[in-house]
Amino acid sequence: MRREPSILHVDLDAMFAAVEQRDKVSLRGRPVIVGGVAGRGVVATASYEARAFGARSAMPTAEARRRCPPGTTFLAPRFGAYRRTSEVFMALLAEVSPVVEQVSIDEAYLDLAAGDHDLSAAGVTAVARRLKAAVAEATGGITGSVGAASSKLLAKIGSDLRKPDGLLVVAAGEERTVLHPLPVSRLPGVGPTTEERLRRAQVHTVGQLAAVPLPDLIEWFGQAHGAGLYRLARADDDRAVVTEREAKSVSAEETFDVDVADRGRLTRELDLLAARVGGRLRTAGISGRTVTVKIRHHDFTTITRSLTRDQPTDDPRLLAELARRLLADVDTSAGIRLLGVGMTTLTDFAQDDLFSSSSPAAPDVDAVVAEAAEVAPEPVEPVSAQWRPGQDVRHDDHGPGWVWGSGLGRVTVRFEGPATPPGPVRTFAVDDAKLHPAEPPDWTVPA
């Protein structure tokens, strides 16, 4: 924790609704809901006028319609407009400090210690006031709330406590005075589940949380979350303001208006989702190794199925093929409400390079596949095959597949057959671009 309140948290107030009210005079001063307006939509942002009637973010739009009076305006989001406003906002922040951490489209941390600023409480207050005025001016009247403190935790809580259009500077040394009276739900990381578990232990405020022994918290919440709560309750937070973070996953999903059971339709949706993910991977210049399919059933139970390749890809067609295979193992006959495709284990080089001319000569993959199918004790159909050069293949290699010989690389073949459970991977070692069969394959897949 620092000795000065040099971390700022800035958050635009009900940004989506505020942009709509800015752009349409007739909406000003009136309840506005922005979010999904179709059957299964939820509220993204409720204007403060709508919040007065109980509308909240993440609430089903249907529920918000019930709560809000006639005359409430329900709008689908205009992300382009929000993005433009966000860019103006972020540009202003960059003028205040070179170290800006954008958290979302409407929220950021600033490290004032990285700029040339008076870091006294009075000095930081002056900076924050000027910033708020500049934001309102540059965005056409969108207001923001600012918290300043010696840590991210208190800066964030400070802006929360004073919104909308507020400012709170927490002087160094005052952190726990501000923090301890608050309900535990104000802490980042305390959602409904954690709040309920704490309530059962008669822990309601952050001050009460600070009195719980560390071993208890770890027992209740696990090592990471438990230790995290222990520290946050003490205002012990030294997280740095970081400007860049690498993406860890890219995904796309869709909730259908009505549950979908039709396999043809699902396959087409899957292809579209894969195309979106692949397109975004390519735009970002990254590839991934792990493909995940997400399915939400009619009762909201959600499952994922994933597979990890040895080589990364950003190819939408391959992505779609792998996703189809994963979906094939899921029973969707009762209809599903959501379908999603994701890519993780991301790397920032293109997979094509791995197969370039510097690699050993590729074997005749078709011949390898044919030979493997030949020795199978039952009719099988190769689904895919991949040549992977430079793999260190050894005789004692074992695992879900098997390997023959040793050599320059492997050909991995995926088969499907009547007696073979779908998807087993068979690996063939290749020496001098030739298959080296050593012993008959065992087609039994371990239970």
Place this chain on the structure above:
DNA sequence: TCTGGGGTCCTAGGACCC
């Protein structure tokens, strides 16, 4: 008309390796 879409981080078990 119950519950979006994009993410992050964590846990736990099993396989595998040394």
Place this chain on the structure above:
DNA sequence: TCTGGGGTCCTAGGACCC
């Protein structure tokens, strides 16, 4: 042929955030 511990990777699920 009996026993083992640590580390990594993979898979699946869950809590949480904006």
